Amino acid sequence: MAPGARPLSRICSSADWTDADFLARMQAVVPSQLGAHRKAWEFAAALEVLETTEVLNEEAIGLSVAAGHEALVFYLANRCRWMFAVDIYGEGPFGSREGSAAMLVDPDVFAPYPYRRRRLTVAHMDALDLRFEDATFDCVVSLGSIEHFGGREAAREALVEMARVLRPGGTACVCTEVTVDGGSDGHAPGLELFSPASARGLGESVEGLDWAGEVDFSEPPEGVPVLALEREVLGRAIGTLGYPHIRLGIDVPDQGWREFTSACLALRRV
Numbered sequence: 001m002a003p004g005a006r007p008l009s010r011i012c013s014s015a016d017w018t019d020a021d022f023l024a025r026m027q028a029v030v031p032s033q034l035g036a037h038r039k040a041w042e043f044a045a046a047l048e049v050l051e052t053t054e055v056l057n058e059e060a061i062g063l064s065v066a067a068g069h070e071a072l073v074f075y076l077a078n079r080c081r082w083m084f085a086v087d088i089y090g091e092g093p094f095g096s097r098e099g100s101a102a103m104l105v106d107p108d109v110f111a112p113y114p115y116r117r118r119r120l121t122v123a124h125m126d127a128l129d130l131r132f133e134d135a136t137f138d139c140v141v142s143l144g145s146i147e148h149f150g151g152r153e154a155a156r157e158a159l160v161e162m163a164r165v166l167r168p169g170g171t172a173c174v175c176t177e178v179t180v181d182g183g184s185d186g187h188a189p190g191l192e193l194f195s196p197a198s199a200r201g202l203g204e205s206v207e208g209l210d211w212a213g214e215v216d217f218s219e220p221p222e223g224v225p226v227l228a229l230e231r232e233v234l235g236r237a238i239g240t241l242g243y244p245h246i247r248l249g250i251d252v253p254d255q256g257w258r259e260f261t262s263a264c265l266a267l268r269r270v
C-alpha cells in the first residue's frame with residue numbers, strides 16, 4: 001500500500017474528510033452535502049473502490065442493490081453504459097422514505113443533477129432473489145442496506161446473490177453498519193450491527209468473492225460526538241440533522257447502548 005493510502009475495506013473515519021481525493025469524490029456524488037455525513041462517505045468509499053478496481057467505463061454494466069433513491073445511482077449512470085437500481089420499493093419500513101415507490105415511476109424527481117436518464121433502469125426486486133443472469137455485471141454496490149435484510153444470514157445470502165450476478169473480475173462494494181465500541185454484534189429490531197471481526201467474516205464467507213485491496217476494520221480513534229440514531233432518523237425527516245454525522249448510537253435490547261458507523265467491504269469476483 002502506498003504511504004498514506006488507506007485500505008479500501010475500512011471503517012468510516014473523520015480522517016477521510018481531510019483527504020483531498022476523498023473529498024473530491026464526495027463532492028462529485030453529492031455536491032449539495034456540506035456537513036460531514038457518513039452517507040456521503042459511503043458514496044465516496046464506493047466510488048473509490050470502483051475507480052481503484054477499474055470497473056467504471058462506457059461499456060460497464062452496474063447494479064445497486066437496495067438502492068432506494070440514493071445519489072450514487074444517478075452519478076454511476078454518468079459513468080457506466082447501463083446502471084440498474086433495484087429495491088423492494090414501496091414496501092417495509094423504508095417504503096415511504098429511502099425506498100419510496102416514486103423512484104419506480106419517476107426517478108428524475110430524485111436526481112441531484114443532470115444524468116443520462118436512458119442509462120438508468122429502476123426495478124422492484126428482492127435483494128435475496130435478483131432477477132438477473134449469472135455473471136451479468138461489472139460492478140455491484142449496496143449501501144446501508146444489508147443490515148436491514150432480516151439478520152446476519154440474510155445479509156450473507158445477499159452477498160451470495162451479488163457474487164452470482166458479478167462477472168469474474170467484477171467488483172462488489174458493500175457498505176454496512178459496524179460497531180465501534182469494542183463490543184460484539186448487535187441485533188436491534190430491523191437492524192444488524194456487525195462487529196469488526198464479523199464484518200471481516202462476512203466478506204470471507206462467500207464463495208467466489210475475495211477482498212479487493214487491503215482490509216483493516218480496526219476502529220479509528222475519533223473525537224466526534226455520538227448521535228442517537230432515533231433522533232437522526234427524525235432529523236432527516238424534518239431537515240435538522242446533527243453534524244458531524246459519523247458515529248451513531250442506539251439502545252439495543254439486552255445489550256444497552258451500542259455505537260456504530262459505516263464500513264466499506266471491497267470485494268472482487270474471482
Ligand SMILES: C[S@@+](CC[C@H](N)C(=O)[O-])C[C@H]1O[C@@H](n2cnc3c(N)ncnc32)[C@H](O)[C@@H]1O
Nearest residue numbers: 066067068070087088094098099126127143145
Ligand atoms: C437505509 S435504506 C438505504 C437506501 C440506499 N441504498 C441509500 O444508501 O440511501 C435501506 C434500503 O433497503 C431496502 N431493502 C430492505 N430490504 C430489502 C430487500 N430484501 N431487498 C431489496 N431492498 C431491500 C429498503 O427498501 C431501503 O430502500
